[in-house]
Amino acid sequence: MKSHAAVVPTAKQRRWKWLALAVLLLVFFSMLVPLAFLLGLHSGFPVGYSSDESSPTDSLEVYERKGGGKEINSSKYDSRVEQMLRNFTPSLPQEIVQDITGKDDMKIKTSDPNEDNEQTTSGSMGDLNHSEYRVMTPVLKGLHNSPADASNADPVLDKQQGGIGIPDGSNLYGSHKSCQLEFGSYCLWSMEHKEAMEDGTVKKLKDQLFVARAYYPSIAKLQGQENLSREMKQNIQEHERMLSEAISDADLPPIVAKVIQKMDQTIAKAKGCAVECSNVERKLRQILDLTEDETHFHRKQSAFLYHLGVQTMPKSLHCLSMRLTVEYFRDPPSDMELSHAYKFDNPSFHHYVIFSRDILAVSVTVNSTIKSSKITADMVFHIITDRQNFYAMKLWFARNSYEEAIIQVLNIEDLNLSNGNELAQKQVSSSEEFRVSIRSTDPLHLLQMKTHYLSTFGHSHFLLPEIFQNLKKVIVLDDDVIVQQDLSDLWNVDLEGKVNGAVSFCELRLVHLKAFLGRNLHDDSCLWMSGLNIIDLEKWREQNLTAIYQKFLHSFHNGSEASWRTAVLPASLLAFQGLVFPITRLSIISGLGHKYGISEETIRNAFVLHYNGNMKPWLDLGIPAYKAYWRKFLTQGERFMDECNVHH
Structure with a gap:
């Protein structure tokens, strides 16, 4: 009995002992789970502030092994907090930022417009294959290159928008894409015109x-x-x-x-x-x-x-066009072109061609070219426009004198062009401008994008051999070009069998665009720019370049108006591949319509100034520092300009 009585308490004690141990373990784990959730151990999130916008792939490593234990990586955590506080900086006073970070060097970093529009992108390494597309008149966004090799660029043509794909803009901290890529040259203009806050x-x-x-x-x-x-x-x-x-x-x-x-x-x-x-x-x-x-x-x-x-055409320029048109029908001028008709198709003269619908712009281009020339008797200008602006331009050039040069105004809708040529069925198109962004190939700057502005021929330019069937060579000018020195020597340039003498743009090369062009190109030649181009029409006809261009055009557009305009860039590059002669003897400065910081000495010594970009000099949005070089070639004392309040 005693031995039995001694065994029973021992078993009870053991049962109570295990039960107490289970309760203690339960209490321990019930405290451990909330603690682990609070510390973020379940997902690796940092303690404290974390961005709602960041994805799991963007989260920073918070813990690392040191001596067999886990310690908070304070440097990474601090950088995360500092990045978040940069987002707070516009809203919080500086002293609050200093109090939270313990630092007083927090600054909002903005891009410098004088650095050729180089922007820091907002694309993480995991976002390189994710693209979105836009097109802007038709400023074209976003060719992007592989970080490892520029030749592996993979831009994609958007079939709805007609644009070229750019990487998504979320950076390592989830902020928006860089301002330049998203809003274009508006960012540059807004920085230039930033006013002091009154509040x-x-x-x-x-x-x-x-x-x-x-x-x-x-x-x-x-x-x-x-x-x-x-x-x-x-x-x-x-x-x-x-x-x-x-x-x-x-x-x-x-x-x-x-x-x-x-x-x-x-x-x-x-x-x-x-x-x-x-x-x-x-x-x-x-x-x-x-x-x-x-x-x-x-x-x-x-x-x-x-x-x-x-x-949108400014009200003053619209007024000028309308007043000139009304005046033309009220009192038609004598047709001075008839007395000089023999010069229009005579290849012994120097023929300049401009496609434009802007009276003021084309008049300044013509005026600057004539005033900069030593001999004007052999100069013939062919202004090709549409029916809406034809009569206004006829009256303008009839009212104003341009020394001994001859001006011919043509309405593209009245020209006897081939019925089967779809280019002739469209309205007149001057040069098209594109904004192209490529990813840096420098391993130290993989997340940087650099934006470039390109201008290329419009569809109407590929009608040149048919419009001027008797001419052998012409110089094509854009209407946003200013000529500051004599161009007569260009007529003696040997194009070495090429078709197009153009300004080279070597910051972008044809091989960079091979994925977008859809061909396995290994051509490392520079791209070319419109603005001032020497065209050998005889070689053009021998190469049947217009038919080749139309063939490429069909492969790049889907019938929409946006894609019709955007397809100009790839079709032009492929049609002229191997047929471009680089003009290196002239100093032609481009970018005056989007780039700040070009020195006054550089502009003053240039042969040609090209205002490519959105900030044209005849607009209020134009860059003020460059407007004076354009305004000095405006026609003075013109009654209709004064009545329409066209600013001098």
Whole structure:
């Protein structure tokens, strides 16, 4: 009995011992799971702030092995916090940023327009194959190269938009794509025309109010901080009252400086209290999201209005065209062209061809070429336009004198061109301009994109051999070109059997575009630019270049108007492949319609100035520093220009 009685308590003790151990393990794991979730061990997320926009592939490594244990990689974590605070910088005062980061060197890095539009992209390495497409009049976005080899570029033609694909813009921290790639030259224009804020103090008050509202709920819950809570509430109410009556700094009362200082002191006290960071973070994140959405909306709206202004004819130029047209039918001028008709198809003269629908632009190009020439008696200009502008241009060149040069104005719709030529059935098209962005091939700058502006022939240029059947050679000028020196020597240039004497653009090469062109090209030759081109029409006819161009054109457009215009670039490059002679003897400066920072000495010594880009000199959006070189060739004393308020 004794031995039996001794065994029973031992078994009970063992059962209770295991039960207690199980309870302890359960309690331990119930505490461990929330702790692991709080520390982010389940997904590797960093402790503290994390970006809602970042994807799992973008998250940073927070832990690393050191001596067999795990420690927080503080350098990576700090960089993540600093990047997030850069997003806060427009909304938060500088002292708040300094307080959180412990640093006072936080700056918003903006691109320098003087650095040839080089932009830092926002594409992560995992996003290189993800593309979106756009086309802008038809400024063409985005050829991108493989980071390892520029020859492995893989641009894609968008069948709906007619554009060329660019990588998606999200960078390692989930921010938007670079401004230049998304909004084009509007970004450059907006930086040039940035004005001083008239509501800087108002914005300061709003920032303080946002921060105070973020801290107030947590401060109000703390015991022993009733005075601070009451003080913060009073300051918030005072800020709200001021902001309800003020839009700009001029509306603020004289005591605003004291109010700001008082709120700074209150916020500093709140930062010294042990508050729940999650509440403050949640409020600031809401503010950040709202501010980013609002900023992006306004930038998109501003870029749209900018491009609308670029594409719309100014009221003064529309007035000029209409007044000249009405005057032509009211009092038709004598046809001076009849007395010089023998020169129009005589190959012994120097023939210049311009496709344009802009009276003011083409008149300045003609005027600059004539005034820069030593001999004008052998100069014949052929202006090819459409029916809408034909009569206005006829009257303009009949009213104004251009020394001994002869001006012929042609309506492309009245020319006897081949019925089967689809190029003749379209309206007159001057040179087309494209914005092309390629990824850097430098291993140290894999995420950089560089944007270039190209101009190339329009569809109408490929009608040249049929329009001028008796001519052997012509010089083609764009209507956004200014000639500053005599071009007569160009007629003696030997093209060495080539068709097109053009300006080389070696920052982009044909091999870079082989994926977009859809052919296994190994041609490392430079691209070429329109603006000033020497065309050998005899060689053109021998090569049957127009038919070749039309063949390529059909393979690159899907029938839509956007793709019809965008297909000009690949079709032109392939049609002229191996037939371009680089003009190196002339200093031709391009980019005056989009590039800031070109020196005055460079412009003054150039033979030709090319205003390619959206910022044309006859528009209010034009770059002010370059307008003077264009304006000096405007016709002076013209009655219709004064009546239509065309600015000189």
